[in-house]
Amino acid sequence: MTVDGSTAGARPDAETASRPRVKICGLTRPADVDAAIDAGADAVGVVCDVPIETPREVTAERAADLIDRVPSSVTSVLVTMVTDVERVSRLAGRVDPDAIQLHGGVGVGELASLRSRLDALLFVAVDAGADEVPSHYDELADALVIDSVDESGAGGTGETHDWRTTEERAASLASPVVLAGGLTPSNVARAVAVAHPFAVDVSTGIETAAGVKDHDAVRTFVERARAASVETERP
Ligand SMILES: O=C(O)c1ccccc1NCC(=O)[C@H](O)[C@H](O)COP(=O)(O)O
Secondary structure, three states: OOOOOOOOOOOOHHHHHHHOOEEOOOOHHHHHHHHHHHHHEEEEEEEEEEEEOOOOOOOOHHHHHHOOOOOOOOEEEEEEEEEEEEEHHHHHHHOOOOOOEEOOOOOOHHHHHHHHHHOOOEEEEEOOOOOOOHHHHHHOOOOEEEEEEOOOOOOOOOOOOOHHHHHHHOOOOOOOOOEEOOOOOOOOOHHHHHHOOOOOEEEEHHHHOOEEEEEEHHHHHHHHHHHHHHHHHOO
């Protein structure tokens, strides 16, 4: 899931330019990574180094193994709540993802530093309920993940938010917007129709148990998200 409108390594045609990209997140098992890739996901995410209790957190070693399975045509994303520049750089060095998704807030100095030091895309999570998006996020991030986060800024809540508000917010942002929070195979087409995101991101809504993906749900989610056109649904 590059952020210039193409899938990594491929030129976008008219069809791929108008469809939302799909990120499958919170992967903890090799079979689930393979299932997401086989289903046609544009990006896959693993959660590592977060200060909250979550069954989706994996060690850096496991994160590296999972990301090692991801072909170059799919964007691998390391999701973390660490923002200390040295620590993120070390983690990125061990795991070697295409992109890093930061949750929990990140200052302008840290974000600028990460931007200049890391050879990875930077996605920053934004609280869907916050009044405004910090301007440095829009200036320095490669994409903004508008998510239903908890009080610590963590994602993976399984909660939806007001997609209409997200759509209005996205219109004022220069960065591509990734819609996350409570998406499921049943609601993703409607979410795309309302919010017109660049990409959709799902974890909880395709699980049989926390951290375990339902492969049928993964396939259905990707199919329905891909079938939903951002351009043709725009009013
Ligand atoms: O999944 C977690 O437990 C998690 C913990 C801390 C930071 C981020 C986390 N997950 C991020 C994601 O899985 C996605 O970006 C998104 O939040 C998925 O939301 P949902 O579909 O509601 O689970």
